[in-house]
Amino acid sequence: MAKLIMFHGRECPHCKVMMPLVDKLEKETGLSIEKLEVWHNEKNADLMRSYRDIIEPKCGGQLRTPTFFNTENQDVICGEMEYEKLKEWASG
Amino acid sequence: MKKFYRCHVCNDIHYGVKPPEICPTCSAKNAYVETNSDEAIKICSYTTKSINKQEFLKAIEALSENKEFQVNPDKEKVSMLIEGIFQNEKNHGLKYCPCRLSSKDPKKDLMLVCPCRFFIHETYKNKPDGECWCGLFIRRKENG
Numbered sequence: 001m002a003k004l005i006m007f008h009g010r011e012c013p014h015c016k017v018m019m020p021l022v023d024k025l026e027k028e029t030g031l032s033i034e035k036l037e038v039w040h041n042e043k044n045a046d047l048m049r050s051y052r053d054i055i056e057p058k059c060g061g062q063l064r065t066p067t068f069f070n071t072e073n074q075d076v077i078c079g080e081m082e083y084e085k086l087k088e089w090a091s092g
Numbered sequence: 093m094k095k096f097y098r099c100h101v102c103n104d105i106h107y108g109v110k111p112p113e114i115c116p117t118c119s120a121k122n123a124y125v126e127t128n129s130d131e132a133i134k135i136c137s138y139t140t141k142s143i144n145k146q147e148f149l150k151a152i153e154a155l156s157e158n159k160e161f162q163v164n165p166d167k168e169k170v171s172m173l174i175e176g177i178f179q180n181e182k183n184h185g186l187k188y189c190p191c192r193l194s195s196k197d198p199k200k201d202l203m204l205v206c207p208c209r210f211f212i213h214e215t216y217k218n219k220p221d222g223e224c225w226c227g228l229f230i231r232r233k234e235n236g
Contacts, residue, residue, distance in 0.1 A: 010190075039176070039180060039193070040179070064192050064193075065192065
């Protein structure tokens with residue numbers, strides 16, 4: 001499984017804003033972030049739900065999109081953010 | 093605890109802790125009787141007219157009228173969100189928020205149906221530029 005995951009929704013405008021930043025981050029750092037759509041792919045949705053206990057406390061008690069999840073150190077950030085914050089999470 | 097109630101005069105369905113004293117549909121007084129969800133769903137299914145995206149937009153604009161919040165003036169964002177809301181209704185049964193994921197607990201997931209109770213969310217409460225999770229609703233601007 002990928003170390004870095006972005007859970008996103010196809011019709012989520014926050015995800016749309018973050019996508020180019022994720023692409024930029026991958027190009028700049030060489031890191032790979034797996035993008036998993038959760039409203040149209042039940043397997044991805046179930047994977048996100050399986051991390052509920054880790055994600056929800058850090059995201060206002062909700063499973064929100066976009067959520068950025070590091071499977072190694074279990075670091076979670078969600079919503080729209082500045083590029084530097086995303087980079088900090090990815091470099092974790 | 094919320095329950096289903098049916099107006100025994102006109103079959104109006106109410107879901108809540110207690111029914112209205114006066115039926116908003118036929119004006120009958122003290123006419124509601126408690127019913128079960130199966131019966132309530134069956135009665136509601138007699139109404140075959142579904143709401144389309146344009147009508148939904150009009151409905152949430154009407155909801156926002158004279159309130160401290162408004163529909164986001166960013167038309168592109170609103171269009172994307174409404175598309176997601178309708179995709180979720182088609183694929184998952186209800187107009188779920190496209191920026192949160194359902195838990196598969198039907199009762200808990202009712203909290204995700206748009207419009208949700210966003211006043212209590214951290215993205216809106218006590219924030220001058222607050223908005224609901226997805227940004228469909230924003231705190232009303234002074235000139236808005």
